[in-house]
Amino acid sequence: MTDLSVSLGKLQLAFPTLMASGCYGSGEEYASFIDLSQVGGIVLKSVTRWPRLGNATPRLVPTPSGMLNAIGLQNPGIDWYLEHEVRKFADRPCAIIGSVAGFSVDDYGYITERLARRKEIAAIEVNISCPNVASEGETFACDPQLTKKVVELTRSVTDKPLIVKLSPNVTDIAAIAVQAQDAGADALAVINTVRAMSIDVDAWRPRLGNIAGGLSGAAIRPIALLAVYEVARAVRIPIVGQGGIETPNDALEFFLAGATAISIGTANFTDPRAPLRIVEGVRDYLQQRNLKSLKEITGKANVGFSNAHQYEGDEG
Amino acid sequence: MTDLSVSLGKLQLAFPTLMASGCYGSGEEYASFIDLSQVGGIVLKSVTRWPRLGNATPRLVPTPSGMLNAIGLQNPGIDWYLEHEVRKFADRPCAIIGSVAGFSVDDYGYITERLARRKEIAAIEVNISCPNVASEGETFACDPQLTKKVVELTRSVTDKPLIVKLSPNVTDIAAIAVQAQDAGADALAVINTVRAMSIDVDAWRPRLGNIAGGLSGAAIRPIALLAVYEVARAVRIPIVGQGGIETPNDALEFFLAGATAISIGTANFTDPRAPLRIVEGVRDYLQQRNLKSLKEITGKANVGFSNAHQYEGDEG
């Protein structure tokens, strides 16, 4: 049997497929379409310290091969969440990974500590690629120092696996990745959405209520893939690749670039069976090549700059 | 008559449409498909100090709603260029804008000085979003200090209009834009391609000879649009918007975001008439609304963060 199980630190996953935060509710929304025991895990919608209404509408805009979203972390806040929501996750047939978002370094520690204590939660994803009101609209993941502080603090409050989710909206994602690793992250989620916008030319107004939003879907796949490739060359901890993964071929690109697992977000919106088709296709690929496990391909396209002409290479 | 002329500093353009550097050769390649007197200007392929072979092949990869390229600035070098190429541009019926690329700050000054002296060249685009061997693979446009140095030097060697071309692969493009403006740029080109990659899962190898490349086309349009919007709020000089512009509607989004002119690159590959269709559609739009010139819409979607809920807004 081809082995598709992977581990992210101490977190064992039967399949290398996570359902991306904010795209899968708590899994209940998709339970009538696919057998949730066939996915590796579900990353819950990010939760904050206080209840949040989320952003003004519209919150979604379709774009070429992708979509913009600006949900604004609509969620009930950690108190209600712990009291009413978390217990519902107990009987999910796959790993449940909490996602925490904060507006100060302190928020992350506080929420992580409370959430990680619950047995229903197998691991915590630290979403530092959301806005940081304290530092004037920048996200934590855009600042190596803030990244370090958040990860150190969350590390100090739990032994459960910590996945730190990075932003692509930076000059050097590998440098941020190294900070997160050195501060104690068990794994890295690469990447969150790419900042973008759309304008209604009849109304002379941004289409999103929030003006700017995050681009996801196939359009960003090549961007996400390079981010994974570069981060993989810089760190030793596992990477959860994400950004526009829709097919087995897409998933394989991310494994070859250096991802240990992948997350599937927007592709579920097109077809809820996407995670099953991806796992099936990846299994076929390994079997056809007599490969026993994903380890045999992880990072294998991660070649050095061996090309003789690389020294003069660029994207001009 | 609706006025579609615009100016970028002292550079007057009969139409707001530039043909993007590296995508249009020297215009001769497209002369049998469209009347070049109907485009605002042509930005030539970037030229370097020495002849360059360019990158190893393959150099192109199609991606969802876009493409990757890693040409590597194949060009004959400034000496041959001045002697054999530039004179051919004399009779072009639109503005000819030279593009210079360098591997050191000094390169930019040297090439700009020599190229700008030629009467065939109406303005210079300073392509600082290409690799900088001196600073280890980073591009000049990723570093505010290098941006400043390059622009100051090129400014000191010519009075011709200088358009500085920025990279989207940075944490804060507006900050770089301000540096370029303060150092003497007459206009800014926003954006160059987005760094990305693709992997061949059969060969276990990156698809591009150069490993990484630049993503262009409709996929990056929402990313480019936000970059223009943010730069427009930070600077006083005109912006040449670019990235995935294919239709009149796309062009109008960029004008409303704050672009004075636009560049068209990848769309020419799909249909060489794209620049004409865009100009026609923009003219119709203005006429239908009784608007006399593009000035009446430039930056008009550039609203403040007036939304009541913005304070809690993000892209989660």
Added chain:
Amino acid sequence: MPLVQSSAAVHTTTVLDRTELAPGVVVIGLHAPDLVAVTRPGHFVMAIPPSGERASVALGVYEAEGERASFMLAVVGSRTRELADVAPGERVEFFGPLGNGFDLSQGHKNVAIVAGGVGIASVLLAAQALVAGGARVRLYYGARTKALLADADKFEQAGCAVHCATDDGSLGFSGFITDLFAKTEDRPDLVLACGPSPMLRAVCKIAMQMNIQAQLSLEETFACGVGACWGCVIPVERGSAQAPRFPMLSTDGNRGDPVYARICREGPVFWAHELRW
């Protein structure tokens, strides 16, 4: 008043028939007995474009009888174009039925249905169910031009009185359908409506003035269609039947009214008096 809950699955179906009602408006009939068995008036599905390259598209369930269900498609962009191009014998996949449909459980006896454009597709099942339940049902149906009214006879066959309006006056009343509806002297005890947003707002206002209850089927850009992404929200009254049952800061930034409900999950049908738009 809880609205009807759906029971959803992924369906792989075969195209039985394809009818072009007017330029750019197509009805696609599918062999879909499993959908027919569970769908209720006001439900929608998410149709997966055949190439799989594009996002799925929300479509109201138009007809559902025996083994055949159908959708009415207005071609407005690349996804609806691709779906409208399918030929009989080809495969169409979708997931659903989704959302909460119309609440027809309260024994209303005199019902007016107001529909605009392809909004008509979301109300035929409701009209049939109401007539079957003994209600007197009128359809007010508006469209840009005559050709688009082609399927109005389905409502006559169902036993409804049909009143038409066209923007260009090519058939029936010349003007907005809501203007025609506003003139009625036969006050209904329930209004159902589906169509473009401005039409729904007008219906809402008229219903308030007449002091009649109204249920509106709303359209928004959807991503997931199943309540997972919180992208399709609309402000509703806090504490209303359709408001999410957990704390939220309000749209005023205070712990007050209103709050956001998901159109795809708490809707797409909302009671007019619970909306705060």
Added chain:
Amino acid sequence: MPLVQSSAAVHTTTVLDRTELAPGVVVIGLHAPDLVAVTRPGHFVMAIPPSGERASVALGVYEAEGERASFMLAVVGSRTRELADVAPGERVEFFGPLGNGFDLSQGHKNVAIVAGGVGIASVLLAAQALVAGGARVRLYYGARTKALLADADKFEQAGCAVHCATDDGSLGFSGFITDLFAKTEDRPDLVLACGPSPMLRAVCKIAMQMNIQAQLSLEETFACGVGACWGCVIPVERGSAQAPRFPMLSTDGNRGDPVYARICREGPVFWAHELRW
């Protein structure tokens, strides 16, 4: 030996006919007298996919006679699928003809043409011109399976001897067409070839061994198709007829051989002995 130069324009044409040769292989006939007037053997066009949402696709000009030109399309992805789906009466736009075609000016008398798969589309005009010029012409045509060889009779009609091979042995020689060609005892004085890269490399090797001149029509991913982007290059001998006429560092990083030529502009047809791949 300068190759033929083209004279290009944007063409808007109407589909005359559409023939499915084999599953996934289609010939589209277009009313395109302006293209017929200027196209030469080995030319290609960039076809604009009807929706305008996708990049244009390089296609060899297959037939060109009277007012009709045709293209042969192998459906391999979304762009070729969209183009192959057009129906008679619909509009197809393209720009071209582009590139330098085959050089048939040198009075060769005994020509072998080696084609693989839809590569056949790029050599029919050459075969016709050679026969018309008095040459004896043989076609070696290989494909995966029999069904794909459907159009070989066009070459017979043109007066060529046709030798077929299929990978699965369903028609003609069982194996690669190049293996069949290598066995010939009738040594041609010129070889033309078009097909997948491994086939072209094999042809190149055989031609060298036989000491015959060969012209190869190459395929690569194109962006512009007109020589503007330098994306489609291949290493050629510095100083060869097809090498760009300006200084370039070589592929060895020195000022030596080879240098990069654009397949779309300096090619797509190259003399085998000038390539350095």
